[in-house]
Amino acid sequence: MSRPTLTEHLIASDAPPALRLLIETVAQTCARIADAISQGALGGVLGDAGTGNVQGEQQKKLDVIANDMMLAANARNGTLRGMASEEMDDVSPLEASDAPYLLLFDPLDGSSNIDVNVSVGTIFSVLAAPRQPRAVTAEDFLQPGRDQVAAGYVVYGPATMLVLTCGRGVDGFTLDRHTGSWWLTQPGMTVPAQTREYAINASNARHWFDPVKRYVDDLLAGKTGPIGKDYNMRWVASMVADVHRIMSRGGVFMYPRDARDPDKPGKLRLMYEANPMAMLVEQAGGAAHDGTTRILDIAPTGIHQRVAVFLGSREEVERAAAYGSD
């Protein structure tokens, strides 16, 4: 059976030409990021960059390299009015004052895993630029996740995969590292409604608020508890890797807010982590909320705002929600 390439798949879809070009540009940039990552120590790209980002995090060399590659490749394709990145304090407006889209991304999510050779990824979100032909400001990026035009991630794992939605389902593509082509390998991805697998950083248990504590205790109780089935646990500490597992076989991913900083709504960022992942999961039949609100309905107040995340298999996410919010 001949598989379509990403290009052929996008042409066959009803995606507008500018969106097709944007997605192709992001995909080809991620193929180059995959190549840089695969060099490991041989490429001199491991370790800290010696700089920090707006999140207060130590940047890895590859954080900066991936960010620069995404900016350079996407600044010239004529589809974007501006870009925003986890690695940049402010948005980056572009000259093209009538280009149709805005691109937001986490160029290298999970980069703390880079130096120990564990899967990392790139997450991206596409929003519509203002209708009026004018330069954009940060305000133009503050759109709820339900307004995303497209969303996706590339997971740099044993295989390099692109998982993409343009609002009509989710498709998985695998990179042929020899030719640089992306091939449709998982058309119509769906998240099973039920699961026996959950993902949470259990080392934070003593900081969780009561609803999460009671829910996880019931997961741990397995067959002997109120849920009545045994569960398995996974935590890669790379959201793209954990979410890709859920997109592939189901599960629930949780990063709740906790008592370490009650004013901090969560660790993960809404605009370029939670929103694109929530769009993908919902398009695949799953669910995503922050403990009380559907993630895609959250009205953003800042480019780097954080949010609690519960996402994955719909019945399990709904079960978690039923325990109440903290």
Ligand code: P6P
């Ligand atoms: P922790 C990576 O830094 C990240 O933003 C996500 O990719 C990941 O799910 C989470 O943080 C891991 O957080 O506290 O377990 O290291």
